[in-house]
Amino acid sequence: MRATDDPKDDLSVKPPKEWAAGVPGVAHALEYSLAQSGPRRTALTLLNINQVKGFDCPGCAWPEPGHRVKNEYCENGAKHISDEATKSRITRAFFAEHPVAELDEKSDYWLNQQGRLTEPMVKRPGATHYEPIGWDAAFDLIAGELRGLGSPDEAMFYTSGRVSNEAAFLLQLFVRAYGTNNLPDCSNMCHESSGSALGETLGIGKGSVSLEDIYEADLIFVVGQNPGTNHPRMLSALEQTKRNGGKVVAVNPLPEAGLKRFKNPQKPRGVVGRGTTIADDFLLIRPGGDLALFQMLNKLLLEAEDAAPGTVLDHGFIERDTAGFDAFAEHVRRTDWDDVLTATGLSREEIERVHERVLASKKIIVCWAMGLTQQRHGVPTIREIVNFLLLRGNLGRPGAGVCPVRGHSNVQGDRTMGIWERMPDAFLDALGAEFSFTPPRRHGYDSVNGVRAMRDGKATVFVGVAGNFVRAMSDSSVTEDALRRCRLTVQISTKLNRSHTVCGETALILPTLGRSDRDIQESGEQFVTVEDSMSMVHASRGRLEPASPDLLSEVAIIGRLARRTLGEGGAIPWEEFERDYGLIRDRIARVIPGFEDFSERAQRPGGFRLPNPVNEGVYRTLSGRAEFSCNELTMLTAPEGYLVLQSLRSHDQWNTIPYAMNDRYRGIHDARRVVLVNPEDLAALGLADQSLVDIVSVWEDGTERRAEGFRVVGYPAARGSAASYYPETNVLVPLDSVADISNTPTSKGVIVRLEPVPEAG
Ligand SMILES: Nc1nc2c(c(=O)[nH]1)N[C@H]1C(S)=C(S)[C@@H](COP(=O)(O)OP(=O)(O)OC[C@H]3O[C@@H](n4cnc5c(=O)[nH]c(N)nc54)[C@H](O)[C@@H]3O)O[C@H]1N2
Ligand SMILES: Nc1nc2c(c(=O)[nH]1)N[C@H]1C(S)=C(S)[C@@H](COP(=O)(O)OP(=O)(O)OC[C@H]3O[C@@H](n4cnc5c(=O)[nH]c(N)nc54)[C@H](O)[C@@H]3O)O[C@H]1N2
Ligand SMILES: [Mo]
Numbered sequence: 001m002r003a004t005d006d007p008k009d010d011l012s013v014k015p016p017k018e019w020a021a022g023v024p025g026v027a028h029a030l031e032y033s034l035a036q037s038g039p040r041r042t043a044l045t046l047l048n049i050n051q052v053k054g055f056d057c058p059g060c061a062w063p064e065p066g067h068r069v070k071n072e073y074c075e076n077g078a079k080h081i082s083d084e085a086t087k088s089r090i091t092r093a094f095f096a097e098h099p100v101a102e103l104d105e106k107s108d109y110w111l112n113q114q115g116r117l118t119e120p121m122v123k124r125p126g127a128t129h130y131e132p133i134g135w136d137a138a139f140d141l142i143a144g145e146l147r148g149l150g151s152p153d154e155a156m157f158y159t160s161g162r163v164s165n166e167a168a169f170l171l172q173l174f175v176r177a178y179g180t181n182n183l184p185d186c187s188n189m190c191h192e193s194s195g196s197a198l199g200e201t202l203g204i205g206k207g208s209v210s211l212e213d214i215y216e217a218d219l220i221f222v223v224g225q226n227p228g229t230n231h232p233r234m235l236s237a238l239e240q241t242k243r244n245g246g247k248v249v250a251v252n253p254l255p256e257a258g259l260k261r262f263k264n265p266q267k268p269r270g271v272v273g274r275g276t277t278i279a280d281d282f283l284l285i286r287p288g289g290d291l292a293l294f295q296m297l298n299k300l301l302l303e304a305e306d307a308a309p310g311t312v313l314d315h316g317f318i319e320r321d322t323a324g325f326d327a328f329a330e331h332v333r334r335t336d337w338d339d340v341l342t343a344t345g346l347s348r349e350e351i352e353r354v355h356e357r358v359l360a361s362k363k364i365i366v367c368w369a370m371g372l373t374q375q376r377h378g379v380p381t382i383r384e385i386v387n388f389l390l391l392r393g394n395l396g397r398p399g400a401g402v403c404p405v406r407g408h409s410n411v412q413g414d415r416t417m418g419i420w421e422r423m424p425d426a427f428l429d430a431l432g433a434e435f436s437f438t439p440p441r442r443h444g445y446d447s448v449n450g451v452r453a454m455r456d457g458k459a460t461v462f463v464g465v466a467g468n469f470v471r472a473m474s475d476s477s478v479t480e481d482a483l484r485r486c487r488l489t490v491q492i493s494t495k496l497n498r499s500h501t502v503c504g505e506t507a508l509i510l511p512t513l514g515r516s517d518r519d520i521q522e523s524g525e526q527f528v529t530v531e532d533s534m535s536m537v538h539a540s541r542g543r544l545e546p547a548s549p550d551l552l553s554e555v556a557i558i559g560r561l562a563r564r565t566l567g568e569g570g571a572i573p574w575e576e577f578e579r580d581y582g583l584i585r586d587r588i589a590r591v592i593p594g595f596e597d598f599s600e601r602a603q604r605p606g607g608f609r610l611p612n613p614v615n616e617g618v619y620r621t622l623s624g625r626a627e628f629s630c631n632e633l634t635m636l637t638a639p640e641g642y643l644v645l646q647s648l649r650s651h652d653q654w655n656t657i658p659y660a661m662n663d664r665y666r667g668i669h670d671a672r673r674v675v676l677v678n679p680e681d682l683a684a685l686g687l688a689d690q691s692l693v694d695i696v697s698v699w700e701d702g703t704e705r706r707a708e709g710f711r712v713v714g715y716p717a718a719r720g721s722a723a724s725y726y727p728e729t730n731v732l733v734p735l736d737s738v739a740d741i742s743n744t745p746t747s748k749g750v751i752v753r754l755e756p757v758p759e760a761g
Contacts, residue, residue: 006107007661011671011690011711019275020228020258020665021075021235021265029078032659036086041544045085045516048543049073052605056540058084058162058515059654061406061533062231063211066606074232075265080654083495084514085544088115090496095121095130104501108471108727109658111496117511118548125505135552135560138508143564145461145488145506152179152440156450156459159185159419160467161408162515164528164540166584167554168410170577171465172418174562176428177437177572181444182459183421186467187411188447189474190370192742193378194404195415201386201627203620206412208401208612209365210534215240216399219361222279223251223290223385224371224748228258228665229651231405234367235262239276247361249354250279252371253287253646253718254676257665281354285344287644287721288636288749290372291381292343293351294388295335295633300355301391302329312359314393321617321626322390328628332387335633343635345718363399364389369407370648374748379741380631387628395626396615406533407655409515413531416592416610421446430591436571447473448743451735454482462504463490465554468497471656474733474745475705492557494547497656513553517542523580526553529602531610537595538607555581638720638751643681645695646748647726647733656727663725668713675724675754676715685754689714693754695724697732705732712754722752 033042048054050064050073059077073081094114100123103111120138121130133141146155157175159168175183187195195205202208214220214237227234235258238248250259259282263275285293305312318325337348344351358364366385372378386402394400406412418427421444428439445453451473453459462469462483473479483489486504493500494514500507513519519526519542527541552560559574566572577584582599589595594610601608613619619626636644649655650663650672661670668674675695682689695707707729717723726747737746 006110009661009671009673011674012669013690013713014667014669016255016667016716017257017665019261019263021232021263028664029075032079033082036082038087041085041087042082044543045081046073046078049077049081053541055515055542056409056530056538057081058409060231061409061412062233063532063534063536064606065211076229076232079659081516083112083654083659085516086115088113089118089547090114090116091118092121092132099128100130100501100503101128108498108656109661111498111501112657114496116495116547117493117509119511119550121509123503123507130507130509133508138510139560139564141506142463142488142490142508142561146178146565149461153182153444154459155180155461155463156182156184156445156453158447158450158462158464158467158469159183159414160465161186161411161414162466163414163554164410164530165413165417165537165588166528166581167465167558168414168417168419169584169588170555170558170562173431173435173572174558174565176431176439177435177562177566179440181421181423181440181442182450183419183444184447184450185414185419186408186472187415188743189472189745189747190407190411191373191404192744193373193739194368194382196742197379197382197386198402198404201383201621201629202402202614204612204614206535206612207403207533208395208614209403210609211237213365213399213401214238215244216363217241217246217365218363218399219247219249219357221249221251221364221366222259223366223368225367225369225405226252226256226258226648228256228262230369230407230649232258234405235278236264236266238262238278239264242276242278247280247357248278249281249283249357251283251285251290251293253285253721254723255282255284255716281350281357283346283350283354284718285346286718287646288375288377289344289346291377291384291631292340292633292635293346294381294384295332295631296337296340296351297355297358298332298384298388298391299335300352301358302333304359313391317393318390321619322628323623323625324628328387328630331630339633343633345720363397364392364394365399365401365403367403367405369405371748373742374739374744374746376636376739376746376749377634378739378744380634383629384631386626390626390628396617409532410530412533412535413529413537416531417588427592434587434591446743448735448738448745451479451482454485457485460487462486462488464499465492465558468499468656470499470502471497471727471730474730474737474747475735476727476731478735492554510557511548511551512557513542513546513551515540515542516544517546517551518544519553521553521579521581526581527603528581529585535610535612536607537602537610539602555584636749641685642751642753643677643720643722645675645697645722645724645729645732645750645752647729647750648723650725653725666715671711672725672728673710674713675710675722676713676717677722678717678719679714681719682712682714687712687754687756692757692759694757695729695732695752696755697734697750697752699734699737703734705734707731709757
């Protein structure tokens with residue numbers, strides 16, 4: 001199937017669903033798979049996802065259980081893999097037919113539907129079209145540009161979290177040997193706030209829990225996360241928690257279907273029954289109210305301890321493992337009910353009921369995702385969650401801990417491999433010693449600073465390894481202009497996207513193997529490895545015939561580019577690495593702690609778990625202990641007539657790529673330019689349901705940004721909030737609107753007004 005036109009935009013609205021997954025989920029997945037890849041490839045791909053000898057699902061980073069069922073994937077995982085396994089191909093004839101300017105007019109959906117990229121292409125300065133280029137010529141071109149820069153810091157190398165550990169390790173090695181730390185990644189826009197907050201308070205920016213802990217917990221908070229769409233297999237785990245007697249509290253400004261009830265498609269009871277109720281309490285919180293909520297829960301714990309000394313707090317843990325308790329306690333006791341009720345929009349009874357659940361629970365886990373990290377005060381909010389867990393010693397023991405739920409399947413692994421503009425000295429020392437060079441120490445650009453640098457002409461070469469930077473970043477028009485100013489943009493990609501049509505003076509598309517493609521090198525068939533959200537590292541082996549004989553693997557592309565740029569004969573054996581990925585893993589094991597016998601252990605069923613020092617009572621913080629913190633109560637307030645807009649994912653998209661125009665659980669069909677608003681807010685704003693509006697954001701400097709032509713949809717969202725899809729609304733988020741400390745764009749907290757637009761005709 002190849003779409004020849006943009007998809008129709010013809011909104012129909014049904015009531016939001018009360019439950020997620022189940023049979024319709026599987027049926028929708030098969031429909032997409034069969035349309036994209038046909039029956040044979042559908043069978044091959046779906047049977048191999050997340051199997052011990054198969055490939056890792058390129059969907060989310062939720063871990064696979066130890067005992068796998070035959071269909072250990074979800075509706076959306078199946079859609080992602082089918083999207084990659086599509087039978088459609090983009091050839092040189094396609095690029096000859098469509099000038100870049102015409103492609104730039106097409107929708108994100110249309111670009112993706114054209115199929116897999118098949119050979120390297122170049123757009124030369126002043127040219128209107130991409131034309132074919134050989135691999136060697138492409139590497140020579142890039143190496144020439146890189147060597148000609150005044151300083152290595154004028155180039156930047158973006159990574160998206162689909163990249164394997166092996167490719168990520170080689171990329172950062174190449175970039176540092178070349179001489180810069182300019183390694184922005186999708187994490188900068190994603191869980192960076194989690195990394196900042198956890199690194200500071202616990203000494204490691206990763207989650208501490210395992211899947212077994214999830215099953216064992218008495219109480220799990222799911223905050224700012226929509227697992228029904230974005231981590232569907234998490235619902236099977238939460239179902240297990242519930243069957244073991246655990247409780248779940250959901251905190252979200254939208255009543256998300258998956259958090260309410262779940263019908264497990266892999267169990268007969270899921271197919272026929274009413275399903276499992278997931279959230280015992282659903283707190284329909286105002287956007288950005290989470291910091292206030294957790295501060296009040298913390299204050300209530302201190303007061304409960306006052307009332308019954310020695311029964312509420314874990315004094316042994318606090319004394320042995322933590323620092324800063326007294327200052328924190330003094331600070332949090334000042335939290336005021338009126339402020340909290342205003343910030344959260346919740347009632348006192350709702351918060352007190354959750355407090356009672358907390359008191360009744362010995363083992364608590366807090367899970368969170370983008371609803372917290374993409375807020376201006378995301379870092380203090382997550383620190384306050386750490387305070388909450390420390391108070392009762394909910395760390396480093398079974399059934400308890402922190403659980404930032406990662407997005408991309410290997411985003412956590414890429415960080416472990418050194419994809420970060422600010423890797424600590426210990427890593428850089430080990431890397432330099434292993435490969436006999438001196439890695440640069442100066443911190444590089446993250447995603448926001450990278451756009452600033454390109455905008456200001458300080459960076460002129462952009463290399464993207466996977467992903468779709470131009471659509472993922474905030475302030476679309478500023479980001480687009482920044483990339484267009486570059487001398488050279490290079491995208492290593494599987495499929496066509498906006499980052500190929502918004503490009504520099506010279507632009508290259510380097511097509512590569514995907515997760516599901518077989519990877520054969522001189523030493524034989526290769527596998528790669530990934531690390532999931534719970535630090536499990538395991539092998540992934542592609543099974544399908546590659547989309548084209550002219551594709552190179554990411555490892556090969558990075559290695560060859562490194563050889564051309566750095567010259568032959570250095571201390572880094574790039575050719576050997578390409579021949580046998582096991583040799584890369586041997587080096588990883590020598591540079592990064594926890595990877596002993598890497599190749600062997602990665603191939604065991606389930607792989608192996610990287611140690612998290614927090615679980616051994618070791619905290620690599622300044623004080624050597626887990627740090628309590630004092631966080632200023634801040635809240636998002638919109639002036640009269642304004643709303644707080646969040647940009648989020650529909651059920652039918654993978655990040656910047658829409659797969660279809662529906663958002664089934666929320667009842668939205670055949671349209672993406674919609675904005676969900678509480679009916680009472682609509683009435684107060686004088687807007688009729690389904691009327692047409694422009695969404696206008698106003699930044700501190702008085703400048704306005706506009707996203708045109710959205711339909712308002714009355715929706716049971718928290719008062720004062722609005723929700724619309726990303727990437728269409730990225731244009732509204734100013735480049736300078738970032739989370740404090742983590743520098744993450746505030747994709748979830750944009751102050752907007754809705755301007756009615758007269759209907760045509
Ligand atoms: N099918 C599918 N799966 C995916 C992805 C995809 O695009 N499609 N993307 C992957 C990636 S990279 C990531 S990072 C994850 C993202 O996973 P999520 O974080 O679940 O993704 P979002 O759609 O951004 O949803 C954010 C949730 O936070 C809520 N929220 C917004 N503001 C607030 C707030 O102020 N407080 C609270 N408590 N909640 C708030 C929203 O209502 C929404 O439910 O998913 C991964 N999995
Ligand atoms: N407004 C707003 N903006 C956001 C967010 C939001 O919630 N709201 N979320 C942010 C988040 S959490 C994230 S993670 C980013 C996502 O940002 P990215 O990770 O940059 O974006 P994706 O859409 O996942 O990238 C899709 C492209 O990756 C390429 N690709 C897919 N698989 C492979 C592969 O195996 N190898 C290679 N080389 N290429 C491959 C394909 O060409 C495809 O077109 O967006 C961020 N931006
Ligand atoms: Mo993400």
